[in-house]
Amino acid sequence: LLCSDGLWGTLSDEDISKQIARNTVSHSVPDLVEAALRKAGDSSDNVTVIALEWETPDAFESTQGVSTDSISDDVFASTIQAGPLDGLVDDLDDEAIERSIAEINEAIRRSAARKA
Numbered sequence: 001l002l003c004s005d006g007l008w009g010t011l012s013d014e015d016i017s018k019q020i021a022r023n024t025v026s027h028s029v030p031d032l033v034e035a036a037l038r039k040a041g042d043s044s045d046n047v048t049v050i051a052l053e054w055e056t057p058d059a060f061e062s063t064q065g066v067s068t069d070s071i072s073d074d075v076f077a078s079t080i081q082a083g084p085l086d087g088l089v090d091d092l093d094d095e096a097i098e099r100s101i102a103e104i105n106e107a108i109r110r111s112a113a114r115k116a
Helices: 013-022 025-043 057-063 094-115
Strands: none
Touching: 013 025
16 A cells, blocks of 8 residues: 555554455555545545555456446546647746756745755
């Protein structure tokens, strides 16, 4: 299981472990994502999870046909919201780049001063 802080920051390790142990990965992961989104509410961070399940060759045949089409309609399977990228990227001139570099350097300077 590989997940973002949207999952592990919201649910306890014990809750995640119990859910994974209780069911197959294909059922546990959507349930975990839903639980994290519900618990975090409006302050929800992105919840990203990648999980793999290994099976012995004897048991492998039964899972070979699993696809995302088998996820039921009441499961929230993705929060990806991609939109058109045309027109969203501004060309920066040299002055804009220099201003950005100066802002970054100033933020680094302030951060270092707070630590000192």
